[in-house]
Amino acid sequence: MSAASPTRQPKRIKARFIGPLAITLTFIMCVFAVAIYGIETSIRDRDLAERSAAVAKLFAQKLDKDTNLMLATLHAMMANGAMQEAFRRGDRAALAQLGGELFRSLSSAHRITHLYFIRPDLVSLYRFHSPAEFGDEIQRVTLQQAREEQKAAHGLELGPMGTLTLRLVMPWRQNGELLGYLEIGEEIEHLLDEIRHSLAIDLLVLVDKRYLTLAQWQRGLDLMQRSGNWERFGTHAVLAQTAEQLPAALDERLLRQLLGGRAAEISDFGRSVHLASVPILDAGARQIGELVLMRDITALESTFQWSIVAVILISLLAAGVVLGIFYLALERVERDYRRQHDLEHQLLRLDSEHRRILQLEKLSAVGTMVGGIAHQLNNPLVGVVNLAQLAEREADDPERTRELLREIRSAGEDCRDFVKRMLGFSKVSCFEGKPTPMAELIEDTVLLFRQAENRHLPVEVRLPEQPVVLTVDPILIRHALFNLLLNAAQATADGEGGIEISLERGEDKERNLPGWTLAVTDHGRGMPPEVMERIFVPFYTTRSDGTGLGLPVVQHVALLHDGQVTVASEPGHGTRFAIWLPDTV
Ligand SMILES: Nc1ncnc2c1ncn2[C@@H]1O[C@H](COP(=O)(O)OP(=O)(O)O)[C@@H](O)[C@H]1O
Numbered sequence: 001m002s003a004a005s006p007t008r009q010p011k012r013i014k015a016r017f018i019g020p021l022a023i024t025l026t027f028i029m030c031v032f033a034v035a036i037y038g039i040e041t042s043i044r045d046r047d048l049a050e051r052s053a054a055v056a057k058l059f060a061q062k063l064d065k066d067t068n069l070m071l072a073t074l075h076a077m078m079a080n081g082a083m084q085e086a087f088r089r090g091d092r093a094a095l096a097q098l099g100g101e102l103f104r105s106l107s108s109a110h111r112i113t114h115l116y117f118i119r120p121d122l123v124s125l126y127r128f129h130s131p132a133e134f135g136d137e138i139q140r141v142t143l144q145q146a147r148e149e150q151k152a153a154h155g156l157e158l159g160p161m162g163t164l165t166l167r168l169v170m171p172w173r174q175n176g177e178l179l180g181y182l183e184i185g186e187e188i189e190h191l192l193d194e195i196r197h198s199l200a201i202d203l204l205v206l207v208d209k210r211y212l213t214l215a216q217w218q219r220g221l222d223l224m225q226r227s228g229n230w231e232r233f234g235t236h237a238v239l240a241q242t243a244e245q246l247p248a249a250l251d252e253r254l255l256r257q258l259l260g261g262r263a264a265e266i267s268d269f270g271r272s273v274h275l276a277s278v279p280i281l282d283a284g285a286r287q288i289g290e291l292v293l294m295r296d297i298t299a300l301e302s303t304f305q306w307s308i309v310a311v312i313l314i315s316l317l318a319a320g321v322v323l324g325i326f327y328l329a330l331e332r333v334e335r336d337y338r339r340q341h342d343l344e345h346q347l348l349r350l351d352s353e354h355r356r357i358l359q360l361e362k363l364s365a366v367g368t369m370v371g372g373i374a375h376q377l378n379n380p381l382v383g384v385v386n387l388a389q390l391a392e393r394e395a396d397d398p399e400r401t402r403e404l405l406r407e408i409r410s411a412g413e414d415c416r417d418f419v420k421r422m423l424g425f426s427k428v429s430c431f432e433g434k435p436t437p438m439a440e441l442i443e444d445t446v447l448l449f450r451q452a453e454n455r456h457l458p459v460e461v462r463l464p465e466q467p468v469v470l471t472v473d474p475i476l477i478r479h480a481l482f483n484l485l486l487n488a489a490q491a492t493a494d495g496e497g498g499i500e501i502s503l504e505r506g507e508d509k510e511r512n513l514p515g516w517t518l519a520v521t522d523h524g525r526g527m528p529p530e531v532m533e534r535i536f537v538p539f540y541t542t543r544s545d546g547t548g549l550g551l552p553v554v555q556h557v558a559l560l561h562d563g564q565v566t567v568a569s570e571p572g573h574g575t576r577f578a579i580w581l582p583d584t585v
């Protein structure tokens with residue numbers, strides 16, 4: 001007996017889903033973390049780029065502001081008639097006296113570090129910041145520009161001391177006559193500190209070594225009383241810095257990266273520093289160096305790291321919750337699945353047991369049949385043997401012998417009849433269907449039944465008003481109906497009532513087929529359940545003279561017509577046998 005692998009284990013749904021789900025969630029989390037990292041990095045880089053732009057702008061603004069201040073100062077000086085006269089005369093003593101006080105106050109209040117009177121031939125007449133030096137020709141770019149264009153010229157200039165100075169030169173004309181040039185200037189170092197304070201950024205001024213000699217640079221350092229390392233960068237020298245110490249990682253390679261316009265991030269004694277650079281142009285529009293921006297982003301970085309850790313933790317938590325919910329849901333699904341699987345398993349087992357029982361039933365039916373046949377044949381045969389013995393013994397009495405022989409023949413005839421009935425039973429399988437008016441068939445059978453049944457039990461026939469014609473084998477149906485009538489009569493004692501035959505519409509509910517129900521109802525003794533269970537088994541009978549073949553024949557006939565037999569019985573009240581026949585066979 002084959003059952004669809006009832007022992008197979010139910011599939012582990014949880015294991016199948018949770019793994020891939022966990023992998024998917026992890027993947028999503030990784031993508032999320034990488035995206036957050038990318039966004040934060042780009043925000044940080046943009047912030048630094050904005051700060052670099054702000055530094056460049058602030059630097060230019062401060063230079064402009066100071067230039068304007070210097071311009072106003074020079075205008076004020078030019079308005080001084082006495083000074084004008086002294087300049088025209090080339091009177092150094094008068095100039096020193098007239099401008100000395102002004103220079104001191106400019107230098108203390110506004111960090112003005114240079115103030116010159118220069119003759120039209122560009123030879124210095126008086127240096128307020130270094131009165132002893134004079135008579136030398138000055139060749140600075142700002143002065144050249146002022147002479148060529150005959151108007152004010154300004155810009156940053158790298159001085160001989162290796163210092164960066166903002167200079168403003170103005171031609172001084174009087175009634176169309178050029179008296180000479182006024183030059184004013186300031187060291188820009190204090191600007192760096194101002195920028196540092198406004199933008200919280202450290203600055204480093206680097207000058208291209210092509211525009212500076214080691215001696216100049218050294219002199220500048222001595223002047224400022226600072227120490228420096230000329231060799232630190234191959235191409236550039238450090239001119240000024242706001243930080244006390246430069247990061248160790250800021251080397252030649254990193255500088256080249258900055259000069260290439262790329263920002264960099266380094267760590268310096270546990271601090272994170274972000275670097276970028278802005279070019280410095282002098283008055284002649286030459287790129288003489290770089291302003292390197294150094295921003296301490298340690299706090300920003302740690303906020304950044306914390307936010308990533310927080311995002312990852314929150315996503316982990318969310319993923320855990322999602323996994324948990326899924327786990328519970330799958331647990332339920334798996335439980336239902338397992339229950340269903342167990343049910344199927346049980347059903348399969350029941351089915352196989354049912355088949356086994358059917359098999360046993362069949363075997364027991366065969367046993368009953370064989371027993372029935374043996375019993376039916378045994379009785380007359382025992383009689384034949386006994387009678388033959390008797391006849392042997394009483395062979396002298398011809399009369400008696402003849403009588404015994406008659407009885408022997410009668411027993412033999414019983415056997416033959418029985419065998420004939422059996423043969424009749426086997427013939428029931430020949431089926432010849434033809435359209436048959438059912439009313440006539442029923443009437444004929446009732447007539448036949450009345451002849452065979454001598455108790456004259458009343459038989460009531462109930463037929464539909466319209467004639468019913470069914471394609472059936474009339475001989476077989478008549479035979480079946482006759483058997484049912486006979487059984488009904490045999491079950492009905494005198495005075496228990498009559499028999500009813502009915503033909504009415506009915507349908508096979510299971511197959512949803514229309515058809516007709518031919519029923520025989522009696523009010524006799526009925527059947528207990530244990531009898532009802534076995535009535536269709538061939539040779540099963542409760543009557544001493546019964547054959548047990550009537551109902552099997554009825555069932556066989558119904559099946560040949562693609563119909564079925566149903567029975568309802570109540571002990572003591574009666575029985576109803578119904579043959580259902582489909583509309584067309
Ligand atoms: N109408 C009925 N009322 C009560 N019992 C019945 C009825 N029809 C059949 N039976 C029972 O079914 C048994 C089998 O019937 P059947 O196959 O016709 O064989 P038989 O009539 O030879 O006994 C009967 O012995 C009887 O016990």
Ligand SMILES: [Mg+2]
Pocket residue numbers: 483486487549550551
């Ligand atoms: Mg019978």
